Amino acid sequence: MARINPEFTDELKKYGAFDPNACYNCGNCTAVCTLSDENNSFPRKMVRYSVLGLDSEIKASLDPWLCYYCGECSSTCPREADPGELMMSLRRWLIAKYDWTGLSGLLYKYLVASVSAFILLAVAVIWFGYYESFHLETIMHYGHYFEMGAISVVFLFILLPNIIHMWWLTTYKPGVKVPLSAYFRCLSDLLVHMFTQKRTLGCDDNQVRWFEHFVLVLGYLLLLFTTVFLDWFSSQSLFVIILGYIESVIIFVVTFDFIRRRIQKDQEISKHSHPSDWFFVIWLFLMGLSAFFVRLFVDLNILENNIWLYLVHLIILVQWALIIVPFGKWTHFLYRSFAIYFATLQQAAIKQNGKKS
Ligand code: SF4
Ligand code: SF4
Numbered sequence: 268m269a270r271i272n273p274e275f276t277d278e279l280k281k282y283g284a285f286d287p288n289a290c291y292n293c294g295n296c297t298a299v300c301t302l303s304d305e306n307n308s309f310p311r312k313m314v315r316y317s318v319l320g321l322d323s324e325i326k327a328s329l330d331p332w333l334c335y336y337c338g339e340c341s342s343t344c345p346r347e348a349d350p351g352e353l354m355m356s357l358r359r360w361l362i363a364k365y366d367w368t369g370l371s372g373l374l375y376k377y378l379v380a381s382v383s384a385f386i387l388l389a390v391a392v393i394w395f396g397y398y399e400s401f402h403l404e405t406i407m408h409y410g411h412y413f414e415m416g417a418i419s420v421v422f423l424f425i426l427l428p429n430i431i432h433m434w435w436l437t438t439y440k441p442g443v444k445v446p447l448s449a450y451f452r453c454l455s456d457l458l459v460h461m462f463t464q465k466r467t468l469g470c471d472d473n474q475v476r477w478f479e480h481f482v483l484v485l486g487y488l489l490l491l492f493t494t495v496f497l498d499w500f501s502s503q504s505l506f507v508i509i510l511g512y513i514e515s516v517i518i519f520v521v522t523f524d525f526i527r528r529r530i531q532k533d534q535e536i537s538k539h540s541h542p543s544d545w546f547f548v549i550w551l552f553l554m555g556l557s558a559f560f561v562r563l564f565v566d567l568n569i570l571e572n573n574i575w576l577y578l579v580h581l582i583i584l585v586q587w588a589l590i591i592v593p594f595g596k597w598t599h600f601l602y603r604s605f606a607i608y609f610a611t612l613q614q615a616a617i618k619q620n621g622k623k624s
Contacts, residue, residue: 275320281376282363283356283541289348290314296340296350302333309333310340310350313357326364327441329613331357332606335467338535352539359541362598365429365436371594378542385586392582396574403574407500410581414495417588425593430605438609449615456611461604462488476536479521484600486517487551490558500562511562518555522548547596553583 276288294311302309313331316324325331334354341351363372374381399405438445460466464484467477490511493499499511525548528537557580564570570577591597 269321270323272320272322275322276317279317279353279356279360282359283352283539285349285352285356285539286347288318289346290318290344290350291346293345295343295345299339299343300334301337301339310354314348314350314353317353317357325357326361326436329437329606329610330354331361332603333466333610336536338538341535341538349539351535355539355541358599358602359543361433362594362602365433365602366425366594367428367432368425368594371598374590374594375541375543381542381546381590384590388586388589389582392578392585396578396581401574401578403571403577406574406581407577410577410584411495411498411500413581413585414491414588417585418491418495421588421593426598426601429598430601433602433605434609437606438612443613443616444620445612445616446619449612449619453608453611453615457604457608460607461600464603466603466607479524482517483521483551486514486521486555490514490518490555494558499558500565508562508566512559515555515559515562519552519559520555522552522555526552543596546591550583550587550591554580554587557583 290311292311292315294308296314297303297308297311300309307330309330313325313328315321316328331354334351336351336355338351341349344350359375363369363375366372374384395409396406399409462484464477464480467480468474490499493507493511493514497504497507497510499507502508502511528534529540529544529548532538557576561570561577561580564573564576
């Protein structure tokens, strides 16, 4: 039997700006949403679940992840209930529920917790610089190892368990019997969606946004590869040096455009910005920009006398890797791709069970 949580909407409001109680169930949002079909009423079902406080049903659902926030539903809602922002808030709430450490919820709900975490890490990096007598080569050496270590530790100890938790909540617990072979067969779907985010194209007028996201994901992943595995800051290879410059420029130019849109609020998606949205775009912008200048200072042979620049870059990198990637908006990239994968698995299970009966 469904359990109702009367405090749910109050809790959810801490994750975003919307008014689900304004909804009078007219169905306009469902009529315009391209994801709606005869079996699934997007986004109205999630609005109803939220109003009724059916938090277990929401936890078991993949729907919030399938929405790409085109904002059509919000702009056609006669009651300004803002269903698009509700879906966004549900995604943040779900991230907090998947996260076994509980830190995502803390950081999403309390700005002071996020700011304290950022300050704490900045102090730790400065202290480390001081401990190493601000010796550039040593700090850069550890900075490089930090990148490698952080990727593995964050993935193995935080992201992987959280993805398994997501699978348990959305697939295993509701009793979906997925044939083992489907997990392998559908892996290509996971990879395609992860790297192309092509589902965004399902919403109208999203081609430019999709292209920007695609270029940004590509630039980000390539820069990660170039700095971690090709050691961009120390490399002597002209190809690697130019590649790194191009990737870092892509990152700060595209994210600058994202920041501009959030300031101008010229699209439905950028009307409401949670602090986590600001952290994501600003930190990504700063990462691209600071990386670009670090390499430029290396090439101009002036980094030795401007070690502060590398320290600033390292602070941004550490905050990004230990706050935003494991607990913040970066996780959307992962959960959204896995949600599509799990949804495909569920369809495979339905097909298989249909054949048996
Ligand atoms: S359009 Fe607005 S009022 Fe109508 S069902 Fe959707 S959220 Fe509710
Ligand atoms: S934001 Fe777009 S995709 Fe998401 S529920 Fe609304 S209409 Fe559908």
